[in-house]
Amino acid sequence: MTNFEPLNQSVISGRVDQVKEQTKAMVDAGVSPIEIINQGLIAGMNVVGVRFKNGDMFVPEVLMCARSMAAGIEIVKPLIADTDMPSKGKVLIGTVKGDLHDIGKNLVGMMMESGGFNVINLGVDIPPEKFVAAIKEHKPDIVAMSALLTTTMLQMKDTIELIKEEGLNVKYIIGGAPISQEFADEIGADGYAPDAASSVDLCLKLIG
Amino acid sequence: MRSNNAHFITPQMRVLSDDQIKSIYFAALEILERTGMKIDCQETLQFLADQGALVGPGNKVRIPAYLVERALKTVPPRVVLCNRDGERKLFLEDNNVYFGCNPDNPDYLDPYTGERRPFTSKDGKDMATVIDYSKNIEFVLNACFSADVPRDVADRVIIRQMMLYMRKPIGFSCTNADSLLDIIDMAAIVAGGYDELRMNPYIFHIQEPISPLSHDGNTMKEIKICAEKGIPLVYYPMPMAGATAPATLAGMLAQNLAEAFTGMVVHQLTKPGAPFITGGVASIMDMKTTRFSYGAPEMSLSVAGLTDILHYLKIPIWGTAATVDAKTVDQQCAAEIAISSLMSGLSGANLVHDTGLMDQATVTCPEVLLLADEIQGMVRRILGGIPVTDETLALDVVDEIGNGGSYISHEHTYKHFRDFWVPSLFDRSVLQKGQTMPSLTERLNTKARYVIENHEVPPLPSDKLKDLLELEKKWLG
Numbered sequence: 018m019t020n021f022e023p024l025n026q027s028v029i030s031g032r033v034d035q036v037k038e039q040t041k042a043m044v045d046a047g048v049s050p051i052e053i054i055n056q057g058l059i060a061g062m063n064v065v066g067v068r069f070k071n072g073d074m075f076v077p078e079v080l081m082c083a084r085s086m087a088a089g090i091e092i093v094k095p096l097i098a099d100t101d102m103p104s105k106g107k108v109l110i111g112t113v114k115g116d117l118h119d120i121g122k123n124l125v126g127m128m129m130e131s132g133g134f135n136v137i138n139l140g141v142d143i144p145p146e147k148f149v150a151a152i153k154e155h156k157p158d159i160v161a162m163s164a165l166l167t168t169t170m171l172q173m174k175d176t177i178e179l180i181k182e183e184g185l186n187v188k189y190i191i192g193g194a195p196i197s198q199e200f201a202d203e204i205g206a207d208g209y210a211p212d213a214a215s216s217v218d219l220c221l222k223l224i225g
Numbered sequence: 226m227r228s229n230n231a232h233f234i235t236p237q238m239r240v241l242s243d244d245q246i247k248s249i250y251f252a253a254l255e256i257l258e259r260t261g262m263k264i265d266c267q268e269t270l271q272f273l274a275d276q277g278a279l280v281g282p283g284n285k286v287r288i289p290a291y292l293v294e295r296a297l298k299t300v301p302p303r304v305v306l307c308n309r310d311g312e313r314k315l316f317l318e319d320n321n322v323y324f325g326c327n328p329d330n331p332d333y334l335d336p337y338t339g340e341r342r343p344f345t346s347k348d349g350k351d352m353a354t355v356i357d358y359s360k361n362i363e364f365v366l367n368a369c370f371s372a373d374v375p376r377d378v379a380d381r382v383i384i385r386q387m388m389l390y391m392r393k394p395i396g397f398s399c400t401n402a403d404s405l406l407d408i409i410d411m412a413a414i415v416a417g418g419y420d421e422l423r424m425n426p427y428i429f430h431i432q433e434p435i436s437p438l439s440h441d442g443n444t445m446k447e448i449k450i451c452a453e454k455g456i457p458l459v460y461y462p463m464p465m466a467g468a469t470a471p472a473t474l475a476g477m478l479a480q481n482l483a484e485a486f487t488g489m490v491v492h493q494l495t496k497p498g499a500p501f502i503t504g505g506v507a508s509i510m511d512m513k514t515t516r517f518s519y520g521a522p523e524m525s526l527s528v529a530g531l532t533d534i535l536h537y538l539k540i541p542i543w544g545t546a547a548t549v550d551a552k553t554v555d556q557q558c559a560a561e562i563a564i565s566s567l568m569s570g571l572s573g574a575n576l577v578h579d580t581g582l583m584d585q586a587t588v589t590c591p592e593v594l595l596l597a598d599e600i601q602g603m604v605r606r607i608l609g610g611i612p613v614t615d616e617t618l619a620l621d622v623v624d625e626i627g628n629g630g631s632y633i634s635h636e637h638t639y640k641h642f643r644d645f646w647v648p649s650l651f652d653r654s655v656l657q658k659g660q661t662m663p664s665l666t667e668r669l670n671t672k673a674r675y676v677i678e679n680h681e682v683p684p685l686p687s688d689k690l691k692d693l694l695e696l697e698k699k700w701l702g
Contacts, residue, residue, distance in 0.1 A: 075512035076510075076513070077512060121515075124468070167370065167379075168401070195331055197332070199343065212516050213515035
């Protein structure tokens with residue numbers, strides 16, 4: 018019986034090097050890669066999630082934990098089939114056309130990754146056509162759009178309309194400083210999150 | 226006579242020493258030379274290259290220190306702003322402090338229903354009326370929200386409401402360079418011509434870089450327009466420590482300064498001596514919610530730091546205060562307004578904006594302006610300091626009243642008691658048994674409605690109003 022507790026603790030403490038060492042040691046000892054991911058790495062991250070929700074941990078700590086978990090996953094990933102990789106769902110994220118604001122959107126992406134989602138980050142200044150092409154390529158469950166400017170937020174509407182015209186079946190979520198639930202309702206988005214942390218719950222709710 | 230006597234001091238505060246200021250200033254120059262800025266505008270990159278900057282791949286430009294120093298030599302140490310009647314009112318120089326508010330927001334807390342709902346141009350009129358009434362709110366900054374009109378014309382509609390229903394100087398952000406030109410046309414009508422507007426600026430424009438170290442193409446266009454037309458420009462970033470800037474305040478201030486200098490270099494090299502103001506809304510990211518904190522103590526501290534640096538460099542200062550994280554007019558709101566307003570006052574920022582923004586700049590209301598007006602009145606009284614003269618030492622009066630006497634009916638008291646700050650909202654009454662006092666929230670609401678319904682703003686002269694309404698057919702159709 019493998020003791021996953023030390024690996025859990027290393028993830029919870031966000032110690033990247035320690036996670037790498039312990040994961041390698043487990044692989045060498047013949048522990049099942051799927052078990053390492055589920056019981057060693059994700060189990061540690063689940064504790065982080067609970068502590069964050071309780072206000073005992075902060076965003077930079079969560080991101081460091083997520084980075085340490087990812088470092089462990091990198092090591093076991095080559096040993097298992099892609100289809101066996103645990104994931105809560107796939108999210109395509111980007112800042113809409115005309116808007117160069119990057120950081121809030123990246124933060125949302127990182128929080129989603131740390132919450133167990135597979136995130137594809139398209140970048141900034143993404144026109145509706147590029148969103149459509151990326152949906153066709155990656156087949157995400159959710160499309161997440163960001164805008165910081167009042168002058169660019171209307172691009173969200175155009176993007177949703179084009180995706181619908183193309184007959185693609187995804188959920189839409191939006192966020193950014195000027196965005197509100199009313200605006201989300203007005204343009205037919207499935208959800209709005211006021212901050213990066215709650216965007217993870219929103220995704221779970223939409224595809225759970 | 227008294228020699229070597231610092232005759233009169235007023236309360237003041239420094240948060241940085243001269244040496245700390247120099248370190249941050251040189252750090253900003255190092256960021257410009259070493260890391261450089263990303264500017265998404267070929268014309269500006271070419272312009273900077275011609276001036277001696279080093280343009281590299283990816284729209285990156287490294288700006289040598291001598292370009293900053295050249296801009297610092299031509300940037301005016303003062304900018305004067307005028308009211309609707311062309312009177313020179315706000316002297317942005319040295320340690321003069323003026324508070325101003327942001328009248329339009331995505332949402333509005335309706336004083337008649339208590340409901341939070343999208344902000345409309347009618348609310349713009351009510352806010353303008355309250356601003357005109359409020360003594361300590363001396364300018365506005367419009368953010369271009371008005372849910373009842375198409376989004377791309379909201380900027381000009383809300384600015385027209387300000388021009389019609391209040392008389393104080395108007396700052397604004399706007400949709401793009403074209404609407405900037407429209408707004409300049411509007412202001413020229415009110416000021417009585419373009420030369421008049423240049424000599425007696427009634428409006429100022431704000432633009433922002435995108436932290437960290439990036440500048441949008443449209444922004445550069447607008448900087449150039451302001452420089453060429455002599456419209457005062459405020460160029461300032463909104464860095465978030467720990468997210469879009471280093472988590473340490475010194476590093477954030479250096480980055481803030483470097484970003485602001487980039488705008489200043491383009492602006493001053495385009496038109497030496499054009500009116501320029503800078504500062505920063507420098508705060509932290511709240512690490513639980515990932516939101517930008519407007520009420521954080523780090524914001525007041527950082528803005529005070531920038532104020533010290535800009536005093537040192539003799540550039541008019543864009544300050545920030547009385548903008549809050551609180552979601553409504555409550556205890557948190559009052560505390561956040563009070564601390565930030567006093568900090569800004571004591572450090573002497575010139576154009577202190579964003580009074581009354583709540584819930585991370587998403588909602589405002591008349592009540593919060595009236596609350597801030599009251600608090601900022603207290604701040605102003607404190608800033609007045611303690612004049613020490615023969616008259617104020619009043620030794621003859623002390624001797625005359627003597628031991629155990631009373632000053633209440635003395636002429637000296639009659640002459641000076643008016644200097645006392647008198648609350649218009651805060652309560653000092655004696656409560657009788659069984660009597661209850663309406664809460665401050667209720668009193669604010671009553672006063673807000675009273676001001677909206679009763680305060681009279683003189684109308685804009687009819688010829689100017691006619692021209693303004695004629696001009697706006699261009700965008701309203």
